[in-house]
Amino acid sequence: MIQWEAMLLLLVFVVYAGATIGFALRYWLRNNRLVAAGLLLLGVAFSLHSGLLLVRGIAAGRLPFSNLYEFTLVFAWITTLLFLCCAVRFRLLAAAPLAMSLTTLLVGLAAMMPRDIRPLMPALRSGWLQSHVASGVLAYGALAVSAVLAVVMLTRTEEQAATNSADWLEKYWRMPSLAELERYVHGLIVFGFFFLSILMVTGAVWAEETWGRWWGWDHKEIWALITWLIYLVYLHGRSRFGWHGQAAAWFSAVGFVAVMFTLFGVTYLLPGLHSYK
Amino acid sequence: MVVILAAMLTISLILAAVLFGGLIPQGLPPAAYLARFGETLGGLFLMFGLDDIYRTKGFLLLGLILFAQLAVCTGKRIALLRSGVKIWLIGSVLMHVGLLVFLVSTGISLWWGHSVMVEVPEGKTLSLTQQGVPFDLRLERFSIDYYPDSQAVRQYRSEVVLTRAGQELRRGSLEVNEPLSYAGAKIFQMSYGWLVEGSVRHLPDGKVEPFLLTNGGWLDQLGPDKDRLRAVLVADPDKHPSRPPEVAFVLLKGSGTRQTAVVAQGASVKDSKVEIRFDRLRRYSGLQVKQDPGVAGIFGGLTLALLGLLLRYAPMGGKKAV
Numbered sequence: 001m002i003q004w005e006a007m008l009l010l011l012v013f014v015v016y017a018g019a020t021i022g023f024a025l026r027y028w029l030r031n032n033r034l035v036a037a038g039l040l041l042l043g044v045a046f047s048l049h050s051g052l053l054l055v056r057g058i059a060a061g062r063l064p065f066s067n068l069y070e071f072t073l074v075f076a077w078i079t080t081l082l083f084l085c086c087a088v089r090f091r092l093l094a095a096a097p098l099a100m101s102l103t104t105l106l107v108g109l110a111a112m113m114p115r116d117i118r119p120l121m122p123a124l125r126s127g128w129l130q131s132h133v134a135s136g137v138l139a140y141g142a143l144a145v146s147a148v149l150a151v152v153m154l155t156r157t158e159e160q161a162a163t164n165s166a167d168w169l170e171k172y173w174r175m176p177s178l179a180e181l182e183r184y185v186h187g188l189i190v191f192g193f194f195f196l197s198i199l200m201v202t203g204a205v206w207a208e209e210t211w212g213r214w215w216g217w218d219h220k221e222i223w224a225l226i227t228w229l230i231y232l233v234y235l236h237g238r239s240r241f242g243w244h245g246q247a248a249a250w251f252s253a254v255g256f257v258a259v260m261f262t263l264f265g266v267t268y269l270l271p272g273l274h275s276y277k
Numbered sequence: 278m279v280v281i282l283a284a285m286l287t288i289s290l291i292l293a294a295v296l297f298g299g300l301i302p303q304g305l306p307p308a309a310y311l312a313r314f315g316e317t318l319g320g321l322f323l324m325f326g327l328d329d330i331y332r333t334k335g336f337l338l339l340g341l342i343l344f345a346q347l348a349v350c351t352g353k354r355i356a357l358l359r360s361g362v363k364i365w366l367i368g369s370v371l372m373h374v375g376l377l378v379f380l381v382s383t384g385i386s387l388w389w390g391h392s393v394m395v396e397v398p399e400g401k402t403l404s405l406t407q408q409g410v411p412f413d414l415r416l417e418r419f420s421i422d423y424y425p426d427s428q429a430v431r432q433y434r435s436e437v438v439l440t441r442a443g444q445e446l447r448r449g450s451l452e453v454n455e456p457l458s459y460a461g462a463k464i465f466q467m468s469y470g471w472l473v474e475g476s477v478r479h480l481p482d483g484k485v486e487p488f489l490l491t492n493g494g495w496l497d498q499l500g501p502d503k504d505r506l507r508a509v510l511v512a513d514p515d516k517h518p519s520r521p522p523e524v525a526f527v528l529l530k531g532s533g534t535r536q537t538a539v540v541a542q543g544a545s546v547k548d549s550k551v552e553i554r555f556d557r558l559r560r561y562s563g564l565q566v567k568q569d570p571g572v573a574g575i576f577g578g579l580t581l582a583l584l585g586l587l588l589r590y591a592p593m594g595g596k597k598a599v
Binding site for chain 1: 278281285288289291292295296298299392424429430432433452453456463467565567572579580582583586587590
């Protein structure tokens with residue numbers, strides 16, 4: 001299992017990296033065949049990634065939700081899926097180099113983590129595990145895509161109108177206006193914030209059942225609260241004080257830094273009750 | 278608008294305080310702060326209680342201010358409902374009411390909540406009624422399930438009897454993630470381990486002092502010289518079930534000298550003043566007994582807030598930012 005899983009994981013990483021390079025080269029060479037190649041590689045990588053998660057789940061006899069390796073792989077998978085949904089729905093393929101860089105990075109990080117399948121410890125043998133982790137990956141995935149679009153907002157220099165080209169790749173490879181991008185960033189943050197809230201509530205209920213306390217100022221809890229408060233301030237600022245444009249983009253980017261620190265920084269630098277490496 | 282601005286300022290201050298606690302380790306011994314941050318900065322942290330920031334009066338005050346601001350904001354939203362009922366507005370009201378219920382319930386939990394941690398050996402009854410718990414607790418049996426062909430623990434459980442004034446109230450079992458409830462109290466399975474049972478005989482007067490120590494635990498104030506005795510298991514019987522139990526005793530004398538000896542079950546070790554005997558190992562179950570009248574309100578408030586959040590943003594449908 002470990003041997004072929006390592007090979008499959010390496011393959012997923014390489015094909016995602018290939019897709020990223022394909023999309024990135026489109027910026028310089030302005031050739032839409034590179035977008036087609038990137039999409040093809042992305043489709044292959046995503047299928048292999050899905051297969052990897054499926055086989056991992058079958059081998060473990062449960063959903064692949066129980067350690068950081070599995071969480072990171074599912075997080076990368078959801079990020080890719082949500083980005084693809086947004087890219088198709090809102091024609092955002094031009095953000096693909098950045099989104100795929102993030103996915104490649106996450107898969108690369110997962111490849112460096114321990115992969116052995118260990119039996120679940122008693123505290124993890126709970127029905128709350130699935131809802132807690134599922135809401136976590138949905139929240140993190142949406143906030144990751146929002147951060148990608150926010151960085152695009154912060155780095156774009158010129159307005160480009162949607163094209164009426166007959167080439168469908170050209171239609172999808174367009175840079176939306178800043179106002180459009182900001183609206184997508186906001187929508188994704190709302191989606192992510194809702195699941196982040198579910199993540200925290202399910203975590204509290206579960207902790208109460210397991211440890212007899214719904215909140216314990218554990219490092220992971222503290223950083224989850226920091227992340228939640230950052231997005232809370234953003235949502236209030238936007239609805240009450242009209243924080244659009246750059247402010248929204250900065251909040252999204254900073255919020256995602258907090259997400260990444262909660263996931264990786266706390267696990268490796270500030271271990272506590274949630275350190276399921 | 279002023280109230281919302283003030284509320285955002287309060288939230289930002291709470292965020293800053295939580296961030297501080299997230300970056301600076303909390304709850305360490307005072308010496309650790311002085312060693313890590315130096316006399317000046319570490320001293321300032323200790324002076325302002327920043328080593329336990331979430332329990333400072335300032336942090337609690339921020340919570341109270343937020344509650345007051347939230348109440349005003351909720352009132353304003355309810356007033357808005359008079360001008361027309363909209364789903365997003367109902368959601369906003371529910372969200373804020375839910376958070377108010379959550380904050381009030383947290384206050385109830387902090388003020389009236391009460392928990393007791395106990396390590397109870399098999400066959401022993403613990404008197405908990407003196408500590409405000411509505412029952413005493415007897416551990417009938419403790420068991421551990423392992424995964425097949427593995428030493429990994431799958432689950433562990435305690436079978437207990439709850440009594441009051443010697444009368445049986447309830448019999449039941451509890452395990453990790455499956456607490457036992459009775460009369461507004463919940464019993465949680467927290468841990469397990471071994472207790473070292475033995476005795477110390479003071480040779481000059483023949484006085485016998487029995488002890489029951491956790492693995493690595495200390496027996497203080499031993500004899501007229503106020504010696505200290507520590508018992509450490511040589512090997513964990515759960516990992517080495519075939520190995521005969523042995524305990525390493527460390528005796529720290531009041532005079533500052535230290536003696537160490539490894540003793541097998543049923544044997545003893547002695548010097549000119551004391552004889553230390555290791556009788557047997559007893560399994561204990563680590564339990565928490567908790568009474569918290571605020572928990573139901575906390576989860577009820579959070580559920581209401583989640584429902585409100587859904588209604589607040591669902592009408593947006595990714596198109597209209599309200």
